[in-house]
Amino acid sequence: MFSPGDRILVAVSGGKDSLALWDILLELGYDVDGLFVNLGIGDYSSDSGHFAWKFAEARGLKLRTIDLRSEFNFDIPAGSRAARRAPCSVCGLSKRHLFDDAALRGNYNALATGHNLDDEAAVLLGNVLRWEHEYLGRQRPVLQAGGGFPKKVKPLVRLAERETAAYCVLRGIEYMLEECPLAEGNRHLAYKEALNGIEDRSPGVKHSFYFGFQDRSLPLFTNDGGPTTKPISCERCGASGNGQVCAFCRLLERTGGNLPSPPASVNIRGTKSVANGHGGNRHG
Amino acid sequence: MLTVAGQRVIAGRLEMVRVSLRNPPRVLEFDGPVAVTTLLTKLDLRRDCVLVIRDGTLVPGDAMLEADAEVELRSVISGGADGR
Ligand code: SF4
Numbered sequence: 017m018f019s020p021g022d023r024i025l026v027a028v029s030g031g032k033d034s035l036a037l038w039d040i041l042l043e044l045g046y047d048v049d050g051l052f053v054n055l056g057i058g059d060y061s062s063d064s065g066h067f068a069w070k071f072a073e074a075r076g077l078k079l080r081t082i083d084l085r086s087e088f089n090f091d092i093p094a095g096s097r098a099a100r101r102a103p104c105s106v107c108g109l110s111k112r113h114l115f116d117d118a119a120l121r122g123n124y125n126a127l128a129t130g131h132n133l134d135d136e137a138a139v140l141l142g143n144v145l146r147w148e149h150e151y152l153g154r155q156r157p158v159l160q161a162g163g164g165f166p167k168k169v170k171p172l173v174r175l176a177e178r179e180t181a182a183y184c185v186l187r188g189i190e191y192m193l194e195e196c197p198l199a200e201g202n203r204h205l206a207y208k209e210a211l212n213g214i215e216d217r218s219p220g221v222k223h224s225f226y227f228g229f230q231d232r233s234l235p236l237f238t239n240d241g242g243p244t245t246k247p248i249s250c251e252r253c254g255a256s257g258n259g260q261v262c263a264f265c266r267l268l269e270r271t272g273g274n275l276p277s278p279p280a281s282v283n284i285r286g287t288k289s290v291a292n293g294h295g296g297n298r299h300g
Numbered sequence: 301m302l303t304v305a306g307q308r309v310i311a312g313r314l315e316m317v318r319v320s321l322r323n324p325p326r327v328l329e330f331d332g333p334v335a336v337t338t339l340l341t342k343l344d345l346r347r348d349c350v351l352v353i354r355d356g357t358l359v360p361g362d363a364m365l366e367a368d369a370e371v372e373l374r375s376v377i378s379g380g381a382d383g384r
Contacts (some may be wrong), residue, residue, distance in 0.1 A: 031378055134377070179352055181376040193322060194381060205379040212377075216346055249375055 017158055017169045022125035024048045025166075027115045028071075028079065030064030030192040033130030035071050036180040039187060041128065042075070048128075050079040051118050053111055057090020057198060064192045071189065082114050091272035092198065098271040103198040105269060113264035115254060117276070119166035119285055126167040130178070134177040136170070137222040138207035140229055145247065153238030163247040164256030172227070315367035319343075322375065332367030333346065340373075349377055 018024065024041060028034045028050040037116035041048045052068045055061045065081060072079035085091050095110070096103040143151045163165040172180060184191050199205060215221050227263070248264035249255070253276040257263060268275055317323060317332040319339065336352055336359060352359040353372040365371060 032376070097348060150321070152314070176348070177378065178348055178376045179353065181374065182358055183352055185351060185374075187357070193374065197325065199379040202379065205377070208377060208379065212346060212348060 017171055018046060018126060020045075022046060023123070024120045025115070025122060025124040025127050027111070027127065027129045028052045028068045029130070030067035031130070032181045032184045032189075032191045033135075033172060033177065035130075035182045035189050035191050036187075037130040038071065038077075039127060039189060040183075041171070042077075046166060048077070049122070049124075050077060051115060052079060052081045053114055054081055054083040054085070055107060056083075056085045057093065057109070057196060060194060060196050063194065067190060067192045071191075078238070080118070083120070083125065084110065087274065088268060088276070089274045092191055092266070095267055095271050096198075102202070104202050104204070107198070109176075109263045112259055113262065113276075114298045116166055116168075117253075117255060120164075124166065126169050128169050130172055131170040132177045132180055133222055133226060133239055134173050134208055134211070135204075136173050137211055137226045138204055140226055141207045142203060149237050152229075153234070156234060164249065165247075176222070212299070250272050317365045318368065318370045320372045332369060333364050336361050336363050336365060343369070343373070345373065350375055 024046050026038045026041065026048055028033060028038060030052065034050075038048060038050055039293075050068065050072055052065055054065055055079075068079060068081075071077075084095075090098070092103050092107045092110070095106040099106055115127055115129075118124075131239075140152075142154060143155065153174035157170045157173045159165070183189075186236045211222055211225075248259060250257055250265055251260050252265040253262060255262045255264065255276075259266075260270075265275060316329040317339070318333055319328045319330065320326070321328065321343075328343075330342065337347070337353075340347055340350065340361075347361055351362075351374045352363075353374055354365075354369065359365070359371060369372050
């Protein structure tokens with residue numbers, strides 16, 4: 017996933033997975049900065065930020081915050097209403113855009129996220145239930161850089177979420193325990209519950225489902241880790257996407273939000289012609 | 301040992317295992333001693349989905365919680381559609 021000396025940007029939510037990941041990468045000796053996005057979801061967002069900052073300050077780490085309200089004039093609840101999309105969908109596309117953008121602008125070697133085995137198995141189940149070929153082709157723990165996207169890695173895919181929570185307890189890492197109030201009823205949680213029910217009767221099934229897919233079935237959905245459509249640079253912000261205007265700028269149009277600034281360097285973005293499947297990969 | 305309204309009392313002290321949970325925040329009391337597995341069964345919780353924490357460290361699934369024990373049952377399932 018990484019080479020010695022790589023600079024890594026961790027997407028930090030203040031929850032157990034991202035803080036465990038940050039801690040593990042530091043322990044392994046990597047040069048890691050954090051990025052927290054304040055989504056404007058009431059106390060949940062401010063409290064989550066508090067845990068992220070507390071972790072960073074205690075260790076003298078670099079953590080950047082992007083505040084959706086002050087920088088883009090919208091928040092997830094308002095964006096969801098304006099776009100008439102589920103909050104998690106608006107949230108997911110916003111975070112993907114902002115994390116990708118920060119990783120590219122900061123010249124990081126990789127963007128790391130704290131997705132664990134439970135997350136990935138639930139996403140896989142959702143994608144299989146709808147036979148989302150393109151998403152299935154992208155569901156791998158490492159997506160190489162290219163097509164205007166940074167390298168993206170999910171180092172915790174072998175750990176169950178119980179293990180990342182246990183790691184935090186044993187390491188004395190305080191993390192956000194409350195759940196996002198907008199999570200209730202999302203499909204991702206329903207898929208997790210379904211898999212936990214099956215795991216109860218058939219221990220190890222989540223692992224074999226996800227890694228069996230990685231080892232045996234993923235090649236059926238993609239040739240090289242990348243699909244399909246050529247990425248196009250967004251005419252507003254320069255980000256790579258599938259249309260003239262990227263999904264984040266289209267969202268900002270609907271919310272009346274501030275447009276993001278154009279890319280720092282056109283060489284960073286959108287200069288390659290082959291996509292590497294960096295669009296969303298999950299169904300919530 | 302006296303029994304008062306279903307609770308065991310020794311030398312005037314309630315002998316209960318106190319269990320704190322979240323969402324919603326609440327504290328439940330159980331007769332002690334009680335095995336962790338029994339506690340989870342009573343609460344209809346799957347072992348995979350919670351941690352049992354006492355004094356900042358983990359309590360194993362086969363442990364016995366003696367009377368007066370105070371533990372936290374912490375859910376480990378987090379749930380957004382995207383991203384940590
Ligand atoms: S539950 Fe949904 S809205 Fe809440 S932080 Fe997660 S992805 Fe965003």
